[in-house]
Amino acid sequence: SFRKSQLIAFDNVAAGHDGVLSDRSGVMIIKPCKQSEIDFYESTAAHPDILPFIPTYMGRLSLGADSAQAAGALILPGAGATEPDGQSRPGTATLPFVDHAWAPSNGGKIQTDLAVVLENVAAGYKRPNILDVKLGARLWADDAPKEKKARLQRAAEETTSKSLGFRIDGMKTYQGSGAAKRMDVNSDGYRVFDKNYGRSFNAETVQQGFRDFFQLEKGVASKDKKDPIRKTIRRFLGSLEEMVQVLEKEESRMYSASLLFVYEGNVEARGAAFPEERRILDEIQSARDRQSTFGNDAQVDHGPASDEDDGAEYDSEGEIARLPCIQSVKLIDFAHAQWVPGSGPDENILHGIRNVIQLMRGLIG
Ligand code: ADP
Ligand code: MN
Structure with a gap:
């Protein structure tokens, strides 16, 4: 209860x-x-x-x-x-x-x-780094009062919302326990970026926001294919591309919705998560292989479907094995969201998501 x-x-x-x-x-x-x-x-x-x-x-x-x-x-x-x-x-x-x-x-x-x-999309992380990207050049729904429309329209024009179809609405990144004495870091070791931070960018400068999110001091991710940040960005890109494909087939209108990005902000946990995930997935695979050699029947019951990427997997004992949390991106904030059959895809938010994809691609070269 x-x-x-x-x-x-x-x-x-x-x-x-x-x-x-x-x-x-x-x-x-x-x-x-x-x-x-x-x-x-x-x-x-x-x-x-x-x-x-x-x-x-x-x-x-x-x-x-x-x-x-x-x-x-x-x-x-x-x-x-x-x-x-x-x-x-x-x-x-x-x-x-x-x-x-x-x-x-x-x-x-x-x-x-x-x-x-x-x-809670941020559950399961040791120190989640969180980014809220507000989508759309148009931020108001049809039923918004006149003053609200005008206010949101002005906010869009003054920010990257109008030009790129998105703006950084807010963000927090973990700086390490030793950083808590820094002026810009709170007692939990987080640097918190408020809504004015994202509003200060224009289309030319907004990539800095993503650099800050991924804490890329050199401006781009390391060329090392095994670099956890590079791998994290690649996964975000994969998810966003799939999201675009789905939204292109749906007829939605989502005003002032956001993309909520979360990834592991603790450096050690982040480094350990990829090999740990590999280990668990390999274990699951070999458990399945063993199962199919035992069964005479071609139709071996592999137990609960495990190709769904929801974090729950089954190990060799049939126990649920938790995959480590690495990264996740979700659409959120549906106060002004509807399905509108016959209206075609929601280009207002698709434009923003495509631009986010392009900017993130730029970080991994
Ligand atoms: P609002 O209308 O106040 O903008 P949102 O749905 O955007 O409401 O939520 C506000 C904030 O709460 C988001 O920026 C995000 O950081 C956090 N949040 C919202 N939904 C979730 C969720 N499902 N899991 C984790 N954090 C969330
Ligand atoms: Mn919101």
């Missing part, structure tokens, strides 16, 4: 509103949101191709009408009834909130008693 008192402030954010919470283990985040964002997450069940490119949707929370009683509901996908079409729909479980009323502490910017429960 799930109690509000067991939630803690989630400070591993790169940008956005305050008020994000997580459970104590940190596997999930609870983000105050509007109904539109819940609607979007629930609509993704009908767009399975996009699921690998967004955080896993674990449910929604809503504060009951009587906040003194403070009852909420965690809606878990799959926990509900099976519909006639065979698809399972989210189910509802009532959960007791025992603590303070559900009011996001963001100075009243979002008035909502709703929240989405999402996979």
Whole structure:
């Protein structure tokens, strides 16, 4: 079960509103949101191709009408009834909130008693480096009030949003435990780049932002094919290219959505992660090979599908082996996202993602 008192402030954010919470283990985040964002997450069940490119949707929370009683509901996908079409729909479980009323502490910017429960994309890393890239030259949805449109339009014109279809919204990078005494480093050893940092770039200078994210003092990654940063960038590029292919086939309109990049910021953990991953994958492969030599039947049951890159794999004993966390990029922030059949691909965000790909390619030469 799930109690509000067991939630803690989630400070591993790169940008956005305050008020994000997580459970104590940190596997999930609870983000105050509007109904539109819940609607979007629930609509993704009908767009399975996009699921690998967004955080896993674990449910929604809503504060009951009587906040003194403070009852909420965690809606878990799959926990509900099976519909006639065979698809399972989210189910509802009532959960007791025992603590303070559900009011996001963001100075009243979002008035909502709703929240989405999402996979924490930054979980499992020793020191996650985090980058939020806001996508789109147009940042406002059709229903935005006139003043908001004007404000967002101005923000786009003053930044790389207009020219490149993206801007760096926020970022934090781990500098090592010894760096905490540096002026620009917080007590956790992180350098935090606020939204003004990303707004200061133009199309010619914005590559510096990616250099800062990957901590590339020489400006580009080492030529060494085994360099963990080079390999990390290559993986990001692979994921982004797949994401583009999916979005080109979908008809979405996502305004002010972001790409959330995470990779291991602890140098030792990062170096160890690649050989560790290799070792686990080799072990899984040899377990499979052994299995297929034993079986007379051509159709050997290889156990749960393991070619899905979700981090869960099975070792020789059939136990789940956790692949080390290396890097991940997801689309997030769907307050103004919809599927619009007949409208064609979402060129507004595709343009931005393609430009991010081009700039990241430039870092590995
Ligand atoms: P906002 O509307 O406040 O901009 P976002 O969805 O962009 O909301 O979330 C704000 C910040 O929270 C992001 O910049 C990111 O750092 C963090 N965040 C959002 N979703 C996740 C997630 N699923 N896992 C980890 N961090 C997240
Ligand atoms: Mn955001």
